[in-house]
Amino acid sequence: MTKGEETKQFIIERSAPIFNTKGIAATAMSDIMEATQLSKGSLYVHFENKEVLAASAIDYNMELLFTKVQTAVNQQRTAKDKLFAFVDALKDPLSPPVTGGCPMMNFGTEADDTNQLVKNKVNQAFDSGEQTIVNIIEQGIKDGSMNPDWNYREFAVMMFAMIEGGIVMSRVAGNIAKMNIITKNIKKMINEELL
Amino acid sequence: MTKGEETKQFIIERSAPIFNTKGIAATAMSDIMEATQLSKGSLYVHFENKEVLAASAIDYNMELLFTKVQTAVNQQRTAKDKLFAFVDALKDPLSPPVTGGCPMMNFGTEADDTNQLVKNKVNQAFDSGEQTIVNIIEQGIKDGSMNPDWNYREFAVMMFAMIEGGIVMSRVAGNIAKMNIITKNIKKMINEELL
Amino acid sequence: MTKGEETKQFIIERSAPIFNTKGIAATAMSDIMEATQLSKGSLYVHFENKEVLAASAIDYNMELLFTKVQTAVNQQRTAKDKLFAFVDALKDPLSPPVTGGCPMMNFGTEADDTNQLVKNKVNQAFDSGEQTIVNIIEQGIKDGSMNPDWNYREFAVMMFAMIEGGIVMSRVAGNIAKMNIITKNIKKMINEELL
Amino acid sequence: MTKGEETKQFIIERSAPIFNTKGIAATAMSDIMEATQLSKGSLYVHFENKEVLAASAIDYNMELLFTKVQTAVNQQRTAKDKLFAFVDALKDPLSPPVTGGCPMMNFGTEADDTNQLVKNKVNQAFDSGEQTIVNIIEQGIKDGSMNPDWNYREFAVMMFAMIEGGIVMSRVAGNIAKMNIITKNIKKMINEELL
């Protein structure tokens, strides 16, 4: 990695939590100057403009989240354990895997009406999160540990939507009571499809 | 209503969809000047500052949403029909009851880390949305149309979380495929508890 | 004139000589802040952006020049004296009627390749300067004091071009030797067409 | 020519038309980076700063113009043909010998109030252009083809001023109508002094 690439990556890593916490519009380049201790000009050496930097930070936040979830999933053997690991990785919205909460929710709600590029990024992330769930269940069905008649595609949508909704509700509440209910019930629904 | 109160209300009604669409940070007082065709000074006659105006607009958006949902619910007789009406009122996130999408999600994700006042407002709104569901089910149990052993409090949390998560996912996707799955399955879950 | 119009006019008057002296690109809004002792925001209350302000200043500079020349012309009776007054009004490029030199030359050379709007303004000014000369001569021919066979339309072009060229040459030289030669010869050419 | 000198010359050739088109103030070092495909640092290896580079580019533009005019002049034998060649070399300001128009007018109007160095360069160029005309006529008088009583020194000033003024007028007009009038009349004035 060249010096320039290193700096670029450094800027992304430092700005990502700021964008995820304050939002794109409320994050100023001066916030990033402070977080990186770099000059204004230097930021623009590596990023054309704030929009491009924000896009990189959004990618970074979502990839970081995915890596954390995927890592947790991969540490398990059975499909059930993998699914539970997925749920558990996101069970505490007050100590989220990524500072600032779920980047899909944060940037999705900020961008849905105004920023097609970000909207698309978030949409892909939602799809690939859902696909992760689908893949695990398909493995479980294949190895005979899960009910082959399960409408797992629809379950994946419901499960992911419930988690995402629960994250926002719990963050706003300042406690994870609702998230606990959701976590518990998702696990229950999974258990009902085990063979 | 005095002239002043009328103007104040007018400003709220015009600014509410803007805040809900662009977000608080990205909405400028000049946007509201344009939308109301009022002068800068006039806005400040009625609202101390942008924060106060935003708070009023947020309240308005959430009340409008509740009114619309409640109106749909009230048009039904049975608990089941009321619950279905609740779900149906929110089933199309691309043509939402309130311009800009769900205000709880929009302001909740923008404010969760940075604005305690808004955070509290949204939290209360989530609670009272959930309570609406709870009330309907309690009526259904009381009149004997719904399963008295149903853990309906937990169901209310799940149902509301699923809807909220589904709204964001569908808005970001630009289509309501996921929302349709969610709507269908929520109704299925309700049907399973009917007597 | 309202307060706003007064301020707007004041800004134009103060900025006009700066634009004419330094050029559009080299004039900063901060230069105009200093010259007007107004705040940055105040400047933008009256002018959408720098381009619009520059356009107003250019108009002002050219109108000021025309007024001065026209006033000098109008003080004379005969066509010959009017023509001489025109020439004399522009005979000293080091003490020009408008601070910074001829606005048509200044903005014309700055804008010819890059700014269609300004280019058009300047072109019209050149045409109307030429027309002034034409009008005077037509009066002279009509009243019998000037040669009716004179190709005065072509003379107007030559005379104006010579003056404009001479202005730049003399300003760059720092002395009006060349301009004196031009002034003298233009008058000689005029004298040759008197009856 | 060493590698360094070659690069230096290359930078001048590429930047000259940019400076002549946009002006000194409006030309950024980044414009020159793009035009040369050289790095920022490389530009500063060869030129102390933008001012020095601009000065070199100005020299280059004026020398290029002189070379083109002189070449045209030298292809003719008689004084009259030489003079006509001079005029014809500049007769189309929309397809000028040097991209961006007459460098003396461009840099003269930009620099007359603000940049003594450039002002002097332009003044010398005006003088030497005038001197070229003078030299041709003196040859014509010496060889008996031109009127020895001609006040040719004054004619040279007028002729050059007319051409320069005409260039700006025509560039701003977007057509060469006025320049055609000027060209025609200069030739007529020359013809009147032939023996």
Added chain:
DNA sequence: TATGAATGAGCCTTCATTCAT
């Protein structure tokens, strides 16, 4: 000689807010 990362002053513009009228 050539690179490109880094700088910080300065650019144009927008912002929320104040206040005399």
Added chain:
DNA sequence: TATGAATGAAGGCTCATTCAT
């Protein structure tokens, strides 16, 4: 109550220039 002129801090961004490699 309503206006709109005035403010100045802050916004995103560009600039000429430096310097280690």
